[in-house]
Amino acid sequence: MPLNTEPILLNLGPHHPSTHGVFRLRLIMDGEIIEDAEPVMGYMHRGSEKLAEERTYTQIITLTDRLDWLSGMSNNLAYVRTVEKLSDVEVPERAQYIRVISVELMRIASHCMALGFLINDLGAFATPLMYMFREREKILDLLEMLCGARITFSYMRIGGISHDLPEEFLPALRDFVDQMPKHIDEYDELLTKNEIIQTRAKGQGLLSAQNAVDFGVTGPNLRASGVKWDLRKSDPYEVYDRFEFDIPVGDHGDNYDRYWVRLQEMRESLKIISQAMEQIPGGLTRANVPFFVHPPAGEAYSHIEAPKGHLGFYIVSDGTISPWRCKIRSPSFINLGALASMIIGSKLADVVVTFGSLDTILGEVDR
Amino acid sequence: MESVTGAIAFWILAVAIIGCAVLVLTVPNIFHSALFLVGCLGGIAGIYILLNADFLAAVQILIYIGAVAVMLIFGIMLTQDVVKSNVSNHYRIPALGLSGAFLVILLTAIFGTNWQTQSPSTEASTGSIADALFSNYILPFELSSVVLLTAIIGAIVIAKER
């Protein structure tokens, strides 16, 4: 019997507890089932790209901290690598190792937050989130040791890093690397085998490998769909080719795989850190680069594997002290493009979970 | 109902029930009228309590408020534009005839019954209701079970995804 029914239009956000910032999702729903979805972005536009055009190259580092505020180090690295490529600067080896260590620490911290908020979106009352916050605090303590700040690091410099390691850093890092696997095991015990999480997250928010590639999805989201693609292996930068680590790959591309891949990546990052700690050489940490960098006129694009995916910077220089154009290829923005195709047909409760599993940071989406 | 308090309670309840019943019919907003129906049914439960029929009162609340009224409201909430729609429609005359016939039946029953006035017994009514249900009224009881079962199966058939 056909009933004369009318779809509900629901505005999820921009003010909603689980939109991780100010993100708006216009949902057309039949009861609780999503028929159509339209992401509306731009509520957090801060004009980072435009601001970059009137800052000197060194000053732009402070802008990149604020793109994805959960992984400032990675953003710093992606930016300074582009400028180094543009002006052909050789980075000392010690600086490269320190960069790798700090970026991998950042990746663990970012994945901690991603998983914590994902489980929160699944409905846990913040318990896993609090545990993961605790580990993130430890990482932030370590990074504070390096650069004196906890969120907005501004640690990388063109041609190196701003400070050498303090004396107490490596022992503290060793402690952390020893402790962290126990905590990850604990998350495993608390979450991975939990039937509630399995029933909720398995088979939901499916993103096929073909779709993921077509949408340009990168990072853990792509790998959860089964594509073994990681810039650290595929296009090694810094000293990543000297470490042994695996790239965890999911089977189905559902929410559970995205969770699982991130958990495994935390373990792999720990492997990289402990190898880097053993291999780290002495020497300078900063090439001889002036404070006001003048790259030659030209353009350069460089990308790294940030915790959320490929983070690329495209910089056009006209030979002055500030770039003529700075374009940011932010992973969150491009990953978000796949959201609508993933949630159509699922229930409202799974929309927030799928959105959470993409690990989107709105600062990076709207830039 | 000898005590004064009992009498006061009865009159309050009676006025409330009739008032709610009238409002059910007259209120334009159908959601409000459903809520008044809840009040009406609740008042009847109160009358049962006054008559020391506590089992009946509990069942009245459980079934009529907890199930029937909730289903009604559920239906109202899921129906599109129900507030704006016109409740009294072209079925007015058949409805009048039906309710008039029902009124006649009720009045005949009321005036035809030989009402015995006696103070309500203070004994627990649960046991006697159970005895009556499973001895004298076993056939209606079983029949109603069958009806309910049919309803459940019907619900499953309707709700089954095709």
Add this chain to the structure above:
Amino acid sequence: MTSFYGLGALKGLIVTLRYLFRKPFTVEYPDEKLVPNPRFRGNSFVWYEDRCTGNGACAKACPLGIIRIVTHPTSRPDIGNLYAIDRFDIDTGRCMFCALCIEACPYDAVFMGNDFERATKTRDGLVIHKEDLVTGAKLPTQQFRPQLEAMEYKGEEELDQHEAGRWSL
């Protein structure tokens, strides 16, 4: 599936139950304060008037342009001609504590401070004026100051202008 259905959820319960008997990780802030790192980029600045030449390197390095310096030429018998600082205002209401100004200063005149309790009720209250900088606690941090790192200065006692710089005046 080898395990019993529901066992995973019950295991989770045991994990949380263990925490019921553990000491909380958090500390009670006003009663117990965590010690910031010696390199900590605090919410305040340390400035040595005698080290500052008023060259404005910090103001130029600042991405937000929130350092305001006003000078006039003068001379001192012991040193010679130099600029006297009339105003040295830092609007910390807009500052993002990137420490680029510290990095830019060639004379080690300005340092990050390690204070972080500077809440006020007005935006004007967040502007650090020259007078505040002169009278403020001289507790610099190691941010961009390797000489402090070398002397293992942890920010416990005040440093005067002779001790703080790479070379004394």
Add this chain to the structure above:
Amino acid sequence: MSNEIISFFNTFLSTSQSEAMATFVGIFFLINFVIIIVAFMTLLERRLLGRLQNRIGPNRTGPNGLLQPFADVIKLLTKEDIVIPAADRWPFNIAPLLALMPALSVWIVIPFAPTWILADLDIGILFVIAITGVSVIGVFMSGWASANKFALLGSMRSVASIISYEVPMILAIIAVVLLVGSMSMQQIVLFQSIPLVLVQPASFVIFLLAIVAELNRSPFDIVEAESEIIAGYHTEYTGMKFATFFLAEYTAALAWSAVVVTLFLSGWRIPFVQADIHPFIDGLVFLIKTIFVFCIFVWFRGTWPRLRIDQILGFSWKVLFPIATLNLVITAIEVLVFNDVFAVAEGETLPTIALVAMGLINIAIFIVVGIALNKFIKPIDQEPQSYPVTREGMTL
């Protein structure tokens, strides 16, 4: 206790008047007592959740944070009372009261001690079920009247889950009532020479899960799932109206904890001690047990994520309902057989040894059925349909 109050009023009032006065005084004390306890329960929950999450929890207001509930109330009282223009004013305002009323009414039949019960109704447990069913109306009214889609979704979810979970819950209760032979709460307590949780483990588990759903607490808290529908039916409420909803929720949680204690944990009786001592001690024992059960809810909330609405309803109808029915049939047979074997006369109850034997049989059946069911549950690993996956990496 009531006798003493009646005799006190008898000194200057007639018998019927003093009975009415005694009831009035009893209700007055009961409501205030319950609300004070509930206020501290909110604090207990927050502190406990804090500890489960490896943090401290609110402890700044008063010694150890004991004044926190009062601070909360003062804050909520002084907030602006917003009624949004689109709201259906009359149901909007009355809904919090309708939500609170049933939660408080349940306490009438809760036995704190042998004599400390406001009304030992013959239909005690039926009264509890009936009166809590009314709370749905309050949820409904608020969801409708808020003119908010999230609130409407919340209240529709609420009704769906409450109606579903009432079925296994009542079936679990019927098993107990069958065993005891009475619906009176005091009779149920007096029957329990050993706690009924040992005799009826399946009923206990089903009942516990069903009331977690009925109370909209985690992992069944889809009604106010803050990550999906913000706060559900009370999204648009502020100030004291919101506080009333909050109070209703926690009063109901505590009331259901008390019902669990009465039905399954031998009420005010100290386990394995037969004599009832002073009513005060009995009351204390009852309160401690109740708070313990409440802490179990908090523990669940602190650990588990939330299920989805269809999974919750499916769990009720596909898992709990069959088990409850099976349990009911087994209990009915057991009661018949044991009454024969132990030659229990009319009006007497089963001896303790019979209960122990019954408990052992039930636990054995429970485990066997559990293992058998485990074989039938589809492993979740195979459920999602898998897309064809290209595993080879791409080249630049």
